[in-house]
Amino acid sequence: xxxxxxxxxxxxxxxxxxxxxxxxxxxxxxxxxxxxxxxxxxxxxxxxxxxxxxxxxxxxxxxxxxxxxxxxxxxxxxxxxxxxxxxxxxxxxxxxxxxxxxxxxxxxxxxxxxxxxxxxxxxxxxxxxxxxxxxxxxxxxxxxxxxxxxxxxxxxxxxxxxxxxxxxxxxxxxxxxxxxxxxxxxxxxxxxxxxxxxxxxxxxxxxxxxxxxxxxxxxxxxxxxxxxxxxxxxxxxxxxxxxxxxxxxxxxxxxxxxxxxxxxxxxxxxxxxxxxxxxxxxxxxxxxxxxxxxxxxxx
Amino acid sequence: xxxxxxxxxxxxxxxxxxxxxxxxxxxxxxxxxxxxxxxxxxxxxxxxxxxxxxxxxxxxxxxxxxxxxxxxxxxxxxxxxxxxxxxxxxxxxxxxxxxxxxxxxxxxxxxxxxxxxxxxxxxxxxxxxxxxxxxxxxxxxxxxxxxxxxxxxxxxxxxxxxxxxxxxxxxxxxxxxxxxxxxxxxxxxxxxxxxxxxxxxxxxxxxxxxxxxxxxxxxxxxxxxxxxxxxxxxxxxxxxxxxxxxxxxxxxxxxxxxxxxxxxxxxxxxxxxxxxxxxxxxxxxxxxxxxxxxxxxxxxxxxxxxxxxxxxxxxxxxxxxxxxxxxxxxxxxxxxxxxxxxxxxxxxxxxxxxx
Numbered sequence: 170x171x172x173x174x175x176x177x178x179x180x181x182x183x184x185x186x187x188x189x190x191x192x193x194x195x196x197x198x199x200x201x202x203x204x205x206x207x208x209x210x211x212x213x214x215x216x217x218x219x220x221x222x223x224x225x226x227x228x229x230x231x232x233x234x235x236x237x238x239x240x241x242x243x244x245x246x247x248x249x250x251x252x253x254x255x256x257x258x259x260x261x262x263x264x265x266x267x268x269x270x271x272x273x274x275x276x277x278x279x280x281x282x283x284x285x286x287x288x289x290x291x292x293x294x295x296x297x298x299x300x301x302x303x304x305x306x307x308x309x310x311x312x313x314x315x316x317x318x319x320x321x322x323x324x325x326x327x328x329x330x331x332x333x334x335x336x337x338x339x340x341x342x343x344x345x346x347x348x349x350x351x352x353x354x355x356x357x358x359x360x361x362x363x364x365x366x367x368x369x370x371x372x373x374x375x376x377x378x379x380x381x382x383x384x385x386x387x388x389x390x391x392x393x394x395x396x397x398x399x400x401x402x403x404x405x406x407x408x409x410x411x412x413x414x415x416x417x418x419x420x421x422x423x424x425x426x427x428x429x430x431x432x433x434x435x436x437x438x439x440x441x442x443x444x445x446x447x448x449x450x451x452x453x454x455x456x457x458x459x460x461x462x463x464x465x466x467x468x
Numbered sequence: 469x470x471x472x473x474x475x476x477x478x479x480x481x482x483x484x485x486x487x488x489x490x491x492x493x494x495x496x497x498x499x500x501x502x503x504x505x506x507x508x509x510x511x512x513x514x515x516x517x518x519x520x521x522x523x524x525x526x527x528x529x530x531x532x533x534x535x536x537x538x539x540x541x542x543x544x545x546x547x548x549x550x551x552x553x554x555x556x557x558x559x560x561x562x563x564x565x566x567x568x569x570x571x572x573x574x575x576x577x578x579x580x581x582x583x584x585x586x587x588x589x590x591x592x593x594x595x596x597x598x599x600x601x602x603x604x605x606x607x608x609x610x611x612x613x614x615x616x617x618x619x620x621x622x623x624x625x626x627x628x629x630x631x632x633x634x635x636x637x638x639x640x641x642x643x644x645x646x647x648x649x650x651x652x653x654x655x656x657x658x659x660x661x662x663x664x665x666x667x668x669x670x671x672x673x674x675x676x677x678x679x680x681x682x683x684x685x686x687x688x689x690x691x692x693x694x695x696x697x698x699x700x701x702x703x704x705x706x707x708x709x710x711x712x713x714x715x716x717x718x719x720x721x722x723x724x725x726x727x728x729x730x731x732x733x734x735x736x737x738x739x740x741x742x743x744x745x746x747x748x749x750x751x752x753x754x755x756x757x758x759x760x761x762x763x764x765x766x767x768x769x770x771x772x773x774x775x776x777x778x779x780x781x782x783x784x785x786x787x788x789x790x791x792x793x794x795x796x797x798x799x800x801x802x803x804x805x806x807x808x809x810x811x812x813x814x815x816x817x818x819x820x821x822x823x
Contacts, residue, residue, distance in 0.1 A: 179607070296734055309662040310663075320719055333628075338596060340600050341599055344600065344603040359772065362734070364730075375722070379519075380518075380519035420631065424601075428616045430616070
């Protein structure tokens with residue numbers, strides 16, 4: 170038994186924003202990994218503005234238990250900080266790889282050369298190659314591309330949490346690469362395509378079609394849309410978290426239960442740059458250097 | 469050098485469910501050696517869903533063992549002793565009757581990781597979570613030396629997947645969707661398209677593309693978008709919106725997905741250029757299947773590894789195809805011993821002789 174979580178030995182840099190990547194990184198945090206969320210100075214993760222009616226609730230749900238560092242790593246000074254952080258990290262989870270500029274020493278090869286066991290996990294809607302690469306990752310457009318929407322039901326609301334499903338895949342793929350790195354000392358890049366992830370779990374209709382056994386019409390499958398807080402509470406699947414700005418929030422339990430290493434209790438989500446000073450101090454910057462970075466808007 | 473991420477792991481798969489088979493399919497695709505143990509009359513999945521069986525059991529080995537015989541039970545526990553993971557369906561009557569519970573497997577191998585798939589066994593998505601849970605437990609074992617029990621069930625997974633909605637509901641918010649109006653699905657002159665707007669910048673871009681620059685209320689904007697799309701073909705309309713930075717996608721049906729030029733042209737950034745759909749030479753899913761042998765396509769692993777590219781290595785096994793190989797390679801039994809087990813009906817069985 171441990172109360173540290175199964176992944177307590179791991180450090181993950183979460184460079185992603187929105188839903189899929191942050192959910193994958195949140196799964197790491199739930200299992201005890203140290204997750205450092207690197208956000209752009211000023212605005213931060215786009216999910217800090219979601220939903221429009223109550224900005225920040227989406228961020229709060231997906232980033233609980235992480236540390237937040239603001240960093241503009243498209244500047245040489247910021248890039249140097251990210252390089253240093255990557256040296257101490259086991260994995261990077263990202264969804265905007267072009268923000269890591271090769272010319273600033275942040276290319277895949279350079280990062281892995283400095284930290285040979287580093288795993289770089291890249292989450293996207295369609296992957297980095299093929300005619301649709303670069304298209305955004307949103308639930309509705311992924312559902313359309315994966316054959317999950319029926320033209321007969323265009324007006325029905327669509328509630329399946331597909332971006333989170335892609336996040337589970339990203340977690341699995343990253344863990345597999347981390348396991349390989351632990352056995353061999355070799356890190357690598359692993360790419361998760363959202364649309365492929367959804368098609369790969371389509372199950373029977375796709376199998377029947379590809380085998381020529383049948384011609385099913387659709388890949389659509391039902392998914393519980395409404396959230397029943399009372400039922401979740403009755404099943405002991407909720408934990409209360411004091412989230413400061415929002416008061417008490419209820420968080421669901423981790424998606425699976427390890428008897429020997431229970432998931433950590435949810436902490437609250439960090440405010441933007443809440444841990445910048447501490448994290449920069451840990452990599453050896455003194456107060457004067459941190460202040461200088463701040464004055465130039467790098468952190 | 470280890471050519472696949474999980475190349476040193478072995479999995480004993482006692483499940484007969486879609487979620488269980490999906491979990492071990494992902495582990496098999498990632499390089500684990502997965503040994504599926506079927507009853508002497510074959511697995512229910514093999515009989516009921518031959519096409520799905522082919523898809524889920526690829527890259528795996530199949531053994532047939534009669535667990536109702538003490539010798540079969542003993543053989544299974546000896547196999548378990550050589551495995552890192554054992555996957556079971558909750559409330560499996562066959563296992564319960566043989567007294568094959570977590571304790572029994574932990575007795576065979578103290579640090580075995582026992583993964584129990586409960587509610588939602590017909591859902592492939594639960595299988596992905598079960599595979600993820602199993603690997604999480606593998607890291608725990610690495611740190612502490614201890615295995616343990618892992619439970620996965622769909623209600624628990626669904627609560628986590630819907631954490632945004634759960635957290636928002638607990639704060640009294642009526643919506644947690646990041647999508648802004650006029651996001652939604654719209655009919656086109658040909659086909660239909662999904663459009664998603666999540667920022668003011670994207671909203672301005674959308675207004676520019678459809679020629680509705682004036683700020684109107686939500687219904688007016690939806691109507692303007694609907695009118696613009698109604699005169700266009702879905703794919704062309706989606707491209708125009710994408711070019712302006714707005715998320716859009718023509719709706720594909722199953723045929724559209726299978727023929728999708730994108731999925732067919734997904735040359736990985738590293739490794740060999742291949743389609744997401746890979747050809748597999750399938751010998752036929754077993755005696756009771758209606759499927760004929762031949763080359764068919766299967767969806768690949770949806771992950772691209774730069775150092776350890778994974779492809780479909782083996783078609784789904786015929787009933788009992790690897791019984792002798794596994795008993796010999798894993799347990800070190802010789803041909804005489806295997807033949808004796810077969811003669812006593814401990815391994816293989818009626819399904820191998822059926823039509």
